[in-house]
Amino acid sequence: MIAIIDYGMGNLHSVRKAFERMGAETIISNHPNELKKVEKIVLPGVGSFGDAVQALRKYGLEEVIYQHIQEKKPFLGICLGMHILLEASQESEAVAGLGIIPGVVKKFEASSHLKVPHIGWNQINFRRLNCPLFKGVDDASSVYFCHSYFAQPKDNMVIAATTDYGIEFCSILWKDNIFATQFHPEKSQQVGLKIIENFVTL
Amino acid sequence: MLTKRIIPCLDIKDGRVVKGVKFEGLRDAGNPVEVAKVYDQQQADELVFLDITASYQKRKTLVSLVEKIAQNIFMPFTVGGGITGLQDIRDLLNAGADKVSINTQAVKYPQLISEAAGKFGSQCIVVAIDAKRITTKSKCLKWQVFIHGGRTPTELEAVEWAKEVARLGAGEILLTSIDADGTKNGYDLELTSAVTGAVSIPVIASGGAGKKEHFYDVLTKAAADAALAASLFHYQTLTIPEIKKYLREKGVLVR
Structure with missing residues (x-):
C-alpha cells in the first residue's frame, strides 16, 4: 500500500491516478495511525514552503515521516514535497524544514535569459546511474517542471540527477530509501509514469 | 535546457468542445476528454481549456469536466474562463x-493576481491578455487590452499591463493577438516580442498560427516560451509531432 499524504497542499488526484495506472494500491490520508502502517509514502505538494511545513506539523505528520524514513521504508517527495526535506527555504525563512537532508532551498534569480518560474519540459541528466528510479528511463529524458525554488543539498552524493536552468540544480534526490523529484512525474507522460512505476516496484 | 512548448487549446461550452474538431477514429469529437487523450498521445507539452460558458450552474459542469480530464491525461493542463475569485481557482x-488562466477579472480586480499567487503559488497563476493593435501616428507600437472575450475595450496598454501582472505575481502570460486570431497568417511577432522583452516570466503566444514557419518565428524571433494553437490542431492541418520535427530540424529545442 502506498499512501499519498494529504495535508491540504494542492490536488492529489492526478498523483494518485498516475500511481494507480502503474499498478499501485493507494490511499490518500493525513492520519498518523494510517500512515504508520503503509509500505511507502508519497509527499506531493503545491504551494509555499512555510504553509506546507506548518500544515504537516499541524496534522502531526512530521514524526510520521521521520519514523517512516528511519524504518528504511521508501519515501518519495514531489516538487514542494522535495523542498520540505531540507533544512530551510528562501521562500519562507521563518519556518524550518524537516532537515532530513542537510541543505537549503533557493530561488532562481530571474534575468533577461532566465525566466522565473521555471515552467515546462527540461532534461534530467543522470549523475548516479544506479538510481533505482532510472530503470528503463533514458538519460537526458524530458520531464515537466513548474517551480521557482530548487533544493541545494550540502552533500553532492545525494544528487541522482541534475537539470540545467541557468545553473545545474538537483532534479532528483536519492539517499538510501529517500527519493525526491523536483519535476512532476505525474505530469510527465511516459517518462514520468516509468519513474513512478520504478518507485511502485521498489 | 528548457524546451519550447507546443500547446493545443480547446474552447469549451457547456462541457463540450465548440470549435470544430475533426479527429478520425474518435467516437465523439466534441467530447473534451476524448480530445484531450488524443493530444496526450501526440505528446502535446500542455493543454489549455478555455471555458466560454457564463452561468454559475454551468460552471459546475466545468469543474466535473476538469476532474474527468485530469483522470485521463498525464500532462499539465490549464483551465481558464470566467474565474472571478479565489474560490473558483481553488x-x-x-x-x-x-494552472488557471485569469483574464477579465484580473483587469477588473488586479489584486486577485497577488492574492491568488500568494495563496496557490505564482506557478499556477496564468494571466491571459487579449490585445489589439492601436493605430497611432507615432512610430511607437501600442496594443490595447480587451476583456470579455475580446468584446470590451479597456484603457490598458498590453505591454504595460503585462509588466503589471508580472509584478503582481502572475507566473505566466497567455498573450493573444486579436488581430491575428483566426487569420492563419502567423502570430503577431511585434506584440509578442514587445511583451517577452518586457517581462521575466514565461509568455505563451496565441493567435494566428497557420503553418510550421509561424511556430518557428514566434518561438525564436519573438522569443515566446510556448506557442498555442487551436483549429490548426483540431483540423489536423498540422499535427504536434510534425511541428516538433520541423522545429528540431531548425535547431529549436523541443521535446
Missing part, C-alpha cells in the same frame, strides 16, 4: 487543473 485546482 475549485479548479482541486478538480485537477495544474
Whole structure:
C-alpha cells in the first residue's frame, strides 16, 4: 500500500491516478495511525514552503515521516514535497524544514535569459546511474517542471540527477530509501509514469 | 535546457468542445476528454481549456469536466474562463487543473493576481491578455487590452499591463493577438516580442498560427516560451509531432 499524504497542499488526484495506472494500491490520508502502517509514502505538494511545513506539523505528520524514513521504508517527495526535506527555504525563512537532508532551498534569480518560474519540459541528466528510479528511463529524458525554488543539498552524493536552468540544480534526490523529484512525474507522460512505476516496484 | 512548448487549446461550452474538431477514429469529437487523450498521445507539452460558458450552474459542469480530464491525461493542463475569485481557482485546482488562466477579472480586480499567487503559488497563476493593435501616428507600437472575450475595450496598454501582472505575481502570460486570431497568417511577432522583452516570466503566444514557419518565428524571433494553437490542431492541418520535427530540424529545442 502506498499512501499519498494529504495535508491540504494542492490536488492529489492526478498523483494518485498516475500511481494507480502503474499498478499501485493507494490511499490518500493525513492520519498518523494510517500512515504508520503503509509500505511507502508519497509527499506531493503545491504551494509555499512555510504553509506546507506548518500544515504537516499541524496534522502531526512530521514524526510520521521521520519514523517512516528511519524504518528504511521508501519515501518519495514531489516538487514542494522535495523542498520540505531540507533544512530551510528562501521562500519562507521563518519556518524550518524537516532537515532530513542537510541543505537549503533557493530561488532562481530571474534575468533577461532566465525566466522565473521555471515552467515546462527540461532534461534530467543522470549523475548516479544506479538510481533505482532510472530503470528503463533514458538519460537526458524530458520531464515537466513548474517551480521557482530548487533544493541545494550540502552533500553532492545525494544528487541522482541534475537539470540545467541557468545553473545545474538537483532534479532528483536519492539517499538510501529517500527519493525526491523536483519535476512532476505525474505530469510527465511516459517518462514520468516509468519513474513512478520504478518507485511502485521498489 | 528548457524546451519550447507546443500547446493545443480547446474552447469549451457547456462541457463540450465548440470549435470544430475533426479527429478520425474518435467516437465523439466534441467530447473534451476524448480530445484531450488524443493530444496526450501526440505528446502535446500542455493543454489549455478555455471555458466560454457564463452561468454559475454551468460552471459546475466545468469543474466535473476538469476532474474527468485530469483522470485521463498525464500532462499539465490549464483551465481558464470566467474565474472571478479565489474560490473558483481553488475549485479548479482541486478538480485537477495544474494552472488557471485569469483574464477579465484580473483587469477588473488586479489584486486577485497577488492574492491568488500568494495563496496557490505564482506557478499556477496564468494571466491571459487579449490585445489589439492601436493605430497611432507615432512610430511607437501600442496594443490595447480587451476583456470579455475580446468584446470590451479597456484603457490598458498590453505591454504595460503585462509588466503589471508580472509584478503582481502572475507566473505566466497567455498573450493573444486579436488581430491575428483566426487569420492563419502567423502570430503577431511585434506584440509578442514587445511583451517577452518586457517581462521575466514565461509568455505563451496565441493567435494566428497557420503553418510550421509561424511556430518557428514566434518561438525564436519573438522569443515566446510556448506557442498555442487551436483549429490548426483540431483540423489536423498540422499535427504536434510534425511541428516538433520541423522545429528540431531548425535547431529549436523541443521535446
